[in-house]
Amino acid sequence: MVGQSREITTGMKIAIAVISLLVATAYFTFLDWGAMKIQGLDYFYMFRK
Amino acid sequence: MATITKQARNKIWAFLALGTFVGLLLLPLFLSLPAGAGDTPAPAASTASAAAAPADAKPVEKSRDVWYKTEGPVVGAPAPKTTDSAKDYPRYNFESRVILWVALQQHLYYGSFVLAVPIFCMIVEYLGVITKDKALSRKYDQLAYDFVKISLTAYSITALLGGIVIFTFLTLYPTFFGYLSSIFRPVMATYALLFIAESGTLYIYYYAWDKMREGFLKWIHVAMSVILNVIGTVLMMLANSWIAFMQSPAGVDADGRYLGNVWHVIHTTLWNPINVHRLLGNMAFGGGVVAAYAAYRFLTAKSDEERSHYDWMGYVAMFIGICFLIPLPFAGYWLMREVYAYRQQMGITLMGGLLAWLFIIQAVMIGALFLTANYYLWQGMDRMRGAERYQKYIKYMVFVLIMCFIVWLTPHTMVMTPAELKAMGGQQHPVLGNYGVMSAKNGAINTIITTTVLSFIIYQRANKIPTVKWAPYGNAFLFGLFTMAYVNIIWLAIYGYYIPANVRVGLSVPQVASTLSCLFIGVILNSIMLKGAKDVGPIVWGQISVRGQYALIMLATSFTWMMGLMGYIRSSVRLFWHVNEIMRDNSPWAFTHTIGFGANMISFNVLFFWLTILFVFWLGSLGVKKVPATAPVGQKVPAPAGSH
Numbered sequence: 001m002v003g004q005s006r007e008i009t010t011g012m013k014i015a016i017a018v019i020s021l022l023v024a025t026a027y028f029t030f031l032d033w034g035a036m037k038i039q040g041l042d043y044f045y046m047f048r049k
Numbered sequence: 050m051a052t053i054t055k056q057a058r059n060k061i062w063a064f065l066a067l068g069t070f071v072g073l074l075l076l077p078l079f080l081s082l083p084a085g086a087g088d089t090p091a092p093a094a095s096t097a098s099a100a101a102a103p104a105d106a107k108p109v110e111k112s113r114d115v116w117y118k119t120e121g122p123v124v125g126a127p128a129p130k131t132t133d134s135a136k137d138y139p140r141y142n143f144e145s146r147v148i149l150w151v152a153l154q155q156h157l158y159y160g161s162f163v164l165a166v167p168i169f170c171m172i173v174e175y176l177g178v179i180t181k182d183k184a185l186s187r188k189y190d191q192l193a194y195d196f197v198k199i200s201l202t203a204y205s206i207t208a209l210l211g212g213i214v215i216f217t218f219l220t221l222y223p224t225f226f227g228y229l230s231s232i233f234r235p236v237m238a239t240y241a242l243l244f245i246a247e248s249g250t251l252y253i254y255y256y257a258w259d260k261m262r263e264g265f266l267k268w269i270h271v272a273m274s275v276i277l278n279v280i281g282t283v284l285m286m287l288a289n290s291w292i293a294f295m296q297s298p299a300g301v302d303a304d305g306r307y308l309g310n311v312w313h314v315i316h317t318t319l320w321n322p323i324n325v326h327r328l329l330g331n332m333a334f335g336g337g338v339v340a341a342y343a344a345y346r347f348l349t350a351k352s353d354e355e356r357s358h359y360d361w362m363g364y365v366a367m368f369i370g371i372c373f374l375i376p377l378p379f380a381g382y383w384l385m386r387e388v389y390a391y392r393q394q395m396g397i398t399l400m401g402g403l404l405a406w407l408f409i410i411q412a413v414m415i416g417a418l419f420l421t422a423n424y425y426l427w428q429g430m431d432r433m434r435g436a437e438r439y440q441k442y443i444k445y446m447v448f449v450l451i452m453c454f455i456v457w458l459t460p461h462t463m464v465m466t467p468a469e470l471k472a473m474g475g476q477q478h479p480v481l482g483n484y485g486v487m488s489a490k491n492g493a494i495n496t497i498i499t500t501t502v503l504s505f506i507i508y509q510r511a512n513k514i515p516t517v518k519w520a521p522y523g524n525a526f527l528f529g530l531f532t533m534a535y536v537n538i539i540w541l542a543i544y545g546y547y548i549p550a551n552v553r554v555g556l557s558v559p560q561v562a563s564t565l566s567c568l569f570i571g572v573i574l575n576s577i578m579l580k581g582a583k584d585v586g587p588i589v590w591g592q593i594s595v596r597g598q599y600a601l602i603m604l605a606t607s608f609t610w611m612m613g614l615m616g617y618i619r620s621s622v623r624l625f626w627h628v629n630e631i632m633r634d635n636s637p638w639a640f641t642h643t644i645g646f647g648a649n650m651i652s653f654n655v656l657f658f659w660l661t662i663l664f665v666f667w668l669g670s671l672g673v674k675k676v677p678a679t680a681p682v683g684q685k686v687p688a689p690a691g692s693h
Contacts, residue, residue, distance in 0.1 A: 008521050016522060020529030028537040028563060035559035036552075043559075045552045046544065 114308055115631070116299030116318060121308030125231055128305025128632035129224050137224040138636040145221040146638040147650065152217045154613055154654040155661075156210035158334075160288075161327075161612070162662075163207050164281045165335020166200035167251070169193075169369055171274040178271055190262075192362060196339065197255050199669045204251060206665065208244075225627045225634075232300070232307045232314055233291060240287045247280040285331070286324050293320040295628050296619070297391045305631040318391050322384035329377045330615075334608045336370020341605035342666050344598040347591075357591035363601050364429065364590075370604070371422050375501065375568060378415065378494055379561050386554075388622075392629075399622050401461065406644055407618050409460050412490075414611040416454040419497045421600050421607065423450060426508045428597030433512035434586025442507065449500050453493040461485035483546075491557050492542025495564045499534055502567050506575045513582040523578045530571055534563045609658060613651035621647075 008016075036043035110123045131137035138145065170193045177189030218226040230237060254273050261270035294300075300313030307314070343363030350356040389396035400408055427443050430436035462476040462485070463469075470476065483489065506527070515523065541560050545553040623629050625639040633639075642650075 013521070013525075016525040017528060020522075020525040021533060022529075023526070024529035024533035027566075028533050028559075031562050031566065032537065032541065032559040035562050036555050039555045039558060041552050041555040045548050 112302035112304075112306060112308060114299060114310075114313060115301060115303055116297070117313055119313075121310055121313075123302065123306045124309040125301070125305075125307025126228075128301075128628060129228055131224050131633070131635045133635055133637055139221060139223070144638050145636065149214075149217050149221060150617075150650060151654060151657070152210065152214045154616065155658060156207065156214050157616060158609065158612070158654075158658045158662075159203055159207040159210055160285070161331040161334050162338055163200050163204045164285055164328075165331045166196050166203070166339065167254075167274060167281060168278050168332060169335060169339065169366070170196045170200075171271070171278055172369060173365065174271055174274060178267055192365065194258055195362075195669075197251075197258075199339070199342070199665065201251070201255055202665045202668050203662070204248075206661070208248075222627075222636075225632065228305070228628075228632060229291065229295075232294070235311050236287055236290060236315060240284060243280055243284050243287070247277065247284060250277045250280060282328065285327060286320075287315070289323045289327060290315040290317070290320055292619070293317045293323050295626075296395075296623060298628050298631050301631060303631075305628065319384070319387055322380070322387045326377070326380040326384050329373045329380050330612060332373035333370045333377055334612055336366050336368075336373065337601075337605035337608040338662065339366035340370060340601040342366075344601040345666070346670075347598050348595060353591055360432075360590045360593055360598075363598065367422070367425060367601060367604065370608075371501075371505075374418065374422065375498055376565075378498070379565075382557060382561075395622055395629075398624070399618065403624075403641060404618050404621055405461070406464070407614060407621075407647070409458060410644075410648070411611060411614055411618070412458040414607055414614065415494070416457050416497070418604060418607050418611070419501055420450055420454065421603050423501055423504045425597055425600040425604070426504045428594050428600065430508060430511045431594060431597070432588050432590060432592050435513070436511035439507045439511060446500050446504060450497060453496045453500075456484045456489050456493040457497065459484040459489070486546075488542050488545030488553060488556070491545075491560050492538055495538045495560045496535065498564050499531070499538065499567050502564070502571055503531060506571055509572075509575055510579060510582075512585045512588065513579050514585060515578040515582045517578055517580070517582075520578055523574060527571060527574060531567060534567045537563045606655065606659070609655045610651060613654050614647075617647055617651060 033043045042048065111120045112123050113120055129137070141148075173189050173196065174193040177186045177193060180186045180189060250273060254270070254277055257270065257273075261267055294314055294317055297317045297319045298305075298314075299317040300310055300315075301307055340363045343359045343366060347356055347359040347363060350359060385396060385400065388399065398404060423446065430439065459481055461482070463473075463478070465473070465476070473479075477485065517523070538560050541556045541563075545556050621641055623634075624641065625634050626632065627634045
C-alpha cells in the first residue's frame, strides 16, 4: 500500500546499526585471524605472550 | 538466400581469421618449447661432438643455478669481465647511461601506453556490445575506436623507440648487450615474432572496425581485441624477464654461465611481482593519459556538446585508471616483500638506505594521486542534482586524507648535521619518528584507499535514492562495514608497535584484506542497492568545474613522473652491477646519482614524453571531422557499469 510502508523507528535504527557493527567486528576479527594463519603467524601473539 | 550465404561466408572468414590469430599467438610457444626443456642438452655441448668424435667426447660440464640451486649443463660463456675501455664501453663525450636512460624511459612510456589503451578498447568495446541501449552502444563503440586510433600512432613511435634502444645498447654497451642476448636468444626471437603478430592484429583490428561492426562479426572483433591484449601482455612479460634477470638472476651459475633452462632465466624470483606491478601501473598510466587528453579537449572545446562528450570520456578513462590504481600499492608491497626475501640488503638499500629518500618522494606522489582522484570525484558531483546532500561529509574526508598523507610521507630518519642530530637526540624524532615506520604507513595508505572507495560510493549514489525494501539494512551494513574497516586498519597499525617484526610484517595482509573488503563488498552492495533507484536529477555531463579537468591533467602528470621515478629506483638498486652479483658494471658511470640529478632527469623525461604525446594527440585530431554523436547537454548519459 502506497504511503503505508512500515516506518523504521529510531530505536530500530540504533538496533540495526549496532547489529551491523557487531557483524562487521566478527567479520574483521575472523579476517585478521585467517589472514595471519595462512601466513603461519599468530594473530593473538601479544595476548598469548 | 544470397544474404544467408553471404553471412555464412563472413562467418567462415571470421573463424579463419580468428584461427589464424590464435595460431600466431601459439606459434612462439611451440617454437620455444625445445629451448625450454631444462634437461635437453645443448647441441654444441653434446649432440654434435658426440656424433663426430665419441672417443674424444668430454663429459658435459655441470654447474649449479644461483637461484634454483639445481644442476644443469653449462651451455653458455661466463659473464664478461668488462674494463673501462672503448671496447666494452664505447662512448660519446657524454654520459652513456643518461642517453640510454632517456631512450629506455621514452620507450617504456609509449610501450605502457600502447599496452594499456587496447585493454581500454577491449573493455569499452565489450561494454558497447552488451549494452542494450543502441545510442549508448554506438557511443561506447566510437569511444573505443577513438582510443585505438590514438594508440596506432603511438604504436609506431613505440617501435621506433624500441629500435633506438637496441641501437643505443649495441653502440654504447656492446659487451653487456651481447651477454644478455646470448642468454635470452630464444626469448628475444619469440619477442620479435610476437611483435609482428601484435602489429598485424592491431592493424586488422583497427582497419576492420567498420566491416565487423554488426552481429556475430562484432563478437569476432571483440575476440580479436582479447588476442591483441594477450599478445601485448606476453610481450610485456618477456621484456620484464630481462630486467628481472638483471636484478635477481637465475638460470645461470655463479660465473654467469647459462645452464640451458630458458624458463629459469625468465622465471626469476622478481618476475611475477614485476609483471603484476607493471600491468597495473601501465593501466593506471594509460587511463591517466587518455583522461588528460579528454581534459585538454574539454578545456579547448567550443560547444557544450563537445564539453559533454569529453567530460564523459575523461570520466570513463579516469574510472578505469583508478580501478587499476587502487590495487597498485598492494602489488608494490608484494614486489618489495619479494625483494626483501631475495636479498635483504637490496630491500634496505631501497627503503631504508641509499634510495630511501626517493621512496619518500614516491610516497608524496602516491598521496597526491589519491588526493587528486578524490578531488576529481568531489568536483564531478557538481554534475548531479542531489549531490549537495553529501557535500557536508567531504570536509571530514579531506581531514582523514590529509592526516594519513602526512603520516604516509613521514621519513623514518632525517638527513641532518651533527648539531641537529645532537639537538634531536638521535636520527629519529622522538615523536614524529614513530610515524615513519611501516606499521604507521601501512595504516595510513589503507585508510587513504578506503576513503577513496568511500568517495566513490558517495559519488555513485550522489543523485540517487535507493528504493529497494532492504535499503535501510543495506545502509546499516555499509555503515558497519566502513566503520569497522577503519577501526580494524588503525587497530592493526597500532598493534604492530607491540609485536616483533616477524609477526608485524604479516599484519599488512589483513590490512589489505580489510581495504579490499570495502572495495568489493561495499561497491557491489551499493550497486545492487542502486538498481532501480529513484533519480534525484540527471548527470549533466559537461557541467564540471575546470578545476576537475586540471585534476585529470595532474593525475596523468603524477602517473608519468612516478613511473619515471620508480623505474629509476628499481634500476638503481643494482648499484654497480649490470646483472646483480654476476656481471659488474665497470663503466665510469657505475655510481648512484644524487637525488637532485635523478629528479631532473625524470622531469626531463616527463616533459619530453608529454610534448611528443601532444603531437600524437594532434595527429589524432586531424582525422576527426566532427565531435562524435553525444547526448545533448542535460540528458542522462550512463557511465561505466557500476558507477551509475
